[in-house]
Amino acid sequence: MRVPVIAGNWKMNKNNDETKKFIQEFEKLMGETEVEVVICPTFTSLASAAQMLSNSSVKLGAQNMSWEDEGAFTGEVSAEMLLDLGVDFVILGHSERRQIFNEKDEIINKKVVKALEKGLRPILCVGETLEEREDKKAFEIVKDQLIKGFDNVSKNEASKVIVAYEPVWAIGTGKTASPEDANEMASFVRSILKELFTEAISEEIIIQYGGSVKPANVEEIMNQADIDGALVGGASLKPKDFIEIVNF
Ligand code: PGA
Numbered sequence: 001m002r003v004p005v006i007a008g009n010w011k012m013n014k015n016n017d018e019t020k021k022f023i024q025e026f027e028k029l030m031g032e033t034e035v036e037v038v039i040c041p042t043f044t045s046l047a048s049a050a051q052m053l054s055n056s057s058v059k060l061g062a063q064n065m066s067w068e069d070e071g072a073f074t075g076e077v078s079a080e081m082l083l084d085l086g087v088d089f090v091i092l093g094h095s096e097r098r099q100i101f102n103e104k105d106e107i108i109n110k111k112v113v114k115a116l117e118k119g120l121r122p123i124l125c126v127g128e129t130l131e132e133r134e135d136k137k138a139f140e141i142v143k144d145q146l147i148k149g150f151d152n153v154s155k156n157e158a159s160k161v162i163v164a165y166e167p168v169w170a171i172g173t174g175k176t177a178s179p180e181d182a183n184e185m186a187s188f189v190r191s192i193l194k195e196l197f198t199e200a201i202s203e204e205i206i207i208q209y210g211g212s213v214k215p216a217n218v219e220e221i222m223n224q225a226d227i228d229g230a231l232v233g234g235a236s237l238k239p240k241d242f243i244e245i246v247n248f
Contacts, residue, residue: 003035003228004229005036005208006036006038007089007231008242009232009233009236010063010237011063012042014045014237018045019048023053027058029239033247036059037059039060040062040091043077050085060085060087061123062077064092065082065111065115066114067110088120090115090122091123092108092125093145094125099168105144105145113151116160122160123164124150124163125164125210126165127145127164127211129168139188142165142188147192147196150193150196158193159205162208164209165208166211171212175212183225186207208229210232212234213235213245215235215244218244218248
C-alpha cells in the first residue's frame, strides 16, 4: 500500500516569521491523517521550521540542493546541511529550476543520486511544456526525464524516490490537467519505472501530481488510481487551503 504524500512547495515565499505563523496555525488545524504531509520552505526558514516541527508528524523538505558534498561552491547548500536540520525530503528538477536556472537532466540526476546516498528522499519533478504537449511529445519528454533522472539509481534505492508529474503549463496558471489526463501520465510513469526496475518496485513508488492543485480539485485528482499525492505550490501557502488539501 502506497501512503499518499502531500507536499507544499513554498517556492521563494515566506520569511521566518511568516513560516512560524503558518506552522502554528497549520498545526492547530491538523488532526489525525493517513497522509504523509511535507512542507518545503526556503532554505532560510528551514531551521526555525525544523524546531517547531520537532514533535510533529509534518515532515520538512528543501526545494533544491547541491550534488557536491562541500567546498568552493558559492551559494550552494549540501545534503549534509539539510540533514543536520532534520530535513527528510528534497525537491529536485522542479520545472522552475529547469527553465529559469537552466538545470539539465544530468545535473538533476547527480542531485538525485547524492540525495539517496545521504538518506534524503528526492521528489523528482518531471513534466512537459505546453508546446511539447501540443506537439504530442509529452510522453516522450517525460520518459526521457525519467530515464535520465533515475540513471545510476539502484533497485534498492528506487522506491525512496517520489516522482512528481507536473505539466509545466499547469503550474501557477490555475489550469489543471484533467484528472484522467494526469492519471494517464502517472500510469505511463509507472510503466517506465517498471521497465527501469521491476513491477514490484514500480508499484511502490509514490507518484504525485502537481500543477494548480487546490481544495476544489484535490479529491478528484487523488481518486485516480496511479496518483499517490500532490505537490502543491500556491495553495500550500495558506494554512486553511493546505489543510483542506491534506484532508481531501
Ligand atoms: P502551483 O505550483 O500549485 O502553484 O501550480 C505547483 C508546483 O510548482 O510545484
